[in-house]
Amino acid sequence: MDKPKILVTRRITSSALDRLHLEGQVVLWEERVPPSYDQLVHMVKDCDGLLCLLTDTIDGDLIAAASQLRVISTMSVGFEHIDMEACKKRGIQVGHTPGVLTETTADFTMALMLSVSRRIPEAVLFARSGEWKTWDPGLLLGQDLHGAVVGIVGMGRIGQAVARRIYAFGSQLLYHDVSRVKDIEKELNAEAVALDELLRRVDIITLHVPLTERTYRMISDPQFEIMKPSSLLINTSRGPVVDTDALLQALREGKIAAAGLDVTDPEPLPNNHPLYELPNCLITPHIASAGTATRAKMAHMAVDNLLAGLHGKSLPHPVM
Numbered sequence: 001m002d003k004p005k006i007l008v009t010r011r012i013t014s015s016a017l018d019r020l021h022l023e024g025q026v027v028l029w030e031e032r033v034p035p036s037y038d039q040l041v042h043m044v045k046d047c048d049g050l051l052c053l054l055t056d057t058i059d060g061d062l063i064a065a066a067s068q069l070r071v072i073s074t075m076s077v078g079f080e081h082i083d084m085e086a087c088k089k090r091g092i093q094v095g096h097t098p099g100v101l102t103e104t105t106a107d108f109t110m111a112l113m114l115s116v117s118r119r120i121p122e123a124v125l126f127a128r129s130g131e132w133k134t135w136d137p138g139l140l141l142g143q144d145l146h147g148a149v150v151g152i153v154g155m156g157r158i159g160q161a162v163a164r165r166i167y168a169f170g171s172q173l174l175y176h177d178v179s180r181v182k183d184i185e186k187e188l189n190a191e192a193v194a195l196d197e198l199l200r201r202v203d204i205i206t207l208h209v210p211l212t213e214r215t216y217r218m219i220s221d222p223q224f225e226i227m228k229p230s231s232l233l234i235n236t237s238r239g240p241v242v243d244t245d246a247l248l249q250a251l252r253e254g255k256i257a258a259a260g261l262d263v264t265d266p267e268p269l270p271n272n273h274p275l276y277e278l279p280n281c282l283i284t285p286h287i288a289s290a291g292t293a294t295r296a297k298m299a300h301m302a303v304d305n306l307l308a309g310l311h312g313k314s315l316p317h318p319v320m
Contacts, residue, residue: 004048004310005068009035009056012075016299023307024049041065049306054078060086071309075302077101078238079319080211095305095315099157100297101289106161108262108288109206109236116232116260116282117204118142143203143232143257146170151202153195153218154209154237155181162206163188174198199223204232211238219243224250231256236288239265244275251278262288 006024008017010032020026027043029035034055035043044050044066052058054076063069063086072082073095087094115121119142126132126140148171152159155177163173163184173190175181176198184190195218199205205227209215219233220243227233233256235242244265250256258280267286275281289295305315 004070005046006049006051006306006310007044007047008051009040010053012051012302013296013299016296016303019300019303019307020051024310037062044069049073049310051075051302051306052081054081056081058082063087063090063092071095071306071315073302073305073309073315075298078210080238082319084319093305093309093315094319095302095309095317096319097298097301097305098317100301101294102157102161104291104294105158105236105288106165107291109158109162109208109234110165112236112260112262112282112284112288113204113206113232113234114145116234116258117145117148119258121282122279143230145204148172148203149174149201151175151198151205152190153177153198153205153207155184155190156208156210158236159208160184162208163190174202195223196226199227202231203228204234206234207237207241209237209241211240215241217241217243217246220246221249224255227256229254229257233259235260236262239263239267244269248275248278251275251281258282260284262286 004024006020007027009029011028011030037057040056041062044062046068047066048068048070050069050072052072052074058072058081060083063083069092071093072087074082075097077096077098079096082094119140123140146169150166150171150173152163152175155175167173167188173188174193175190176193176195180192185192218241224246247259251259260282262284263286264283269275269283275283301317305317308315
């Protein structure tokens with residue numbers, strides 16, 4: 001019997017890729033830049049399995065073109081890039097990689113939060129510029145995390161992991177979610193509030209929600225209008241949760257003090273985008289989960305899903 005044909009849309013951890021080579025005929029996209037949509041459609045046409053990333057658009061037309069496709073495994077927690085309805089109609093199993101990146105993403109969120117609040121990138125550039133002549137009590141003053149009021153929007157796995165870290169810094173915790181998380185309220189003395197109240201009260205807001213119709217641009221002009229001028233915005237969730245144009249205006253006009261973004265809309269953000277010109281906006285290239293061990297675990301989870309589907313078994317980490 002011929003081995004199943006598997007498309008992998010980016011190079012992943014070698015040990016995970018080796019497992020696929022043992023089980024199937026692997027077609028690997030070697031470039032760092034993802035394949036174009038047309039290239040993706042062409043490559044997947046006669047494949048039985050697809051291991052993809054968030055940057056790959058897996059829509060109904062692509063799924064229709066892939067007549068042999070039995071399983072899709074995305075190396076991500078989110079799956080908004082996949083047409084789930086089209087997969088359901090075709091009986092294609094879909095898997096993702098939840099949970100594994102929680103702690104790594106929470107660590108990075110704290111790093112981004114501290115970098116923005118204490119103006120670390122600005123300080124590095126200043127030290128290198130030759131302008132550092134003496135100790136100055138008024139130089140590059142930032143905000144303390146201890147004693148700050150921090151608001152978490154989205155109290156899922158990552159939101160809770162961030163909350164525990166923030167609590168350890170001695171901050172006051174507010175949160176907004178579609179449902180109460182009473183264990184966290186008790187453990188961390190966190191207060192559940194409406195989004196508008198959270199925005200008015202906090203010194204720092206950090207976003208940890210999935211991208212849905214409800215969360216699309218949930219932070220836009222009306223929200224920036226009610227935030228403190230001294231407040232900071234951190235986003236390690238999904239770029240479109242924040243209205244980019246509204247954020248640019250808010251930073252320029254002093255409606256908020258600063259922002260730290262690991263995700264953008266569009267993504268990647270064009271290198272001539274005006275947000276890059278602002279000293280009070282720190283942007284990183286979607287690397288919150290980029291721990292070596294974490295990315296390896298994600299790759300193996302994605303392979304686990306793919307191989308299970310090819311063998312006709314239930315996926316260990318199914319979306320549906």
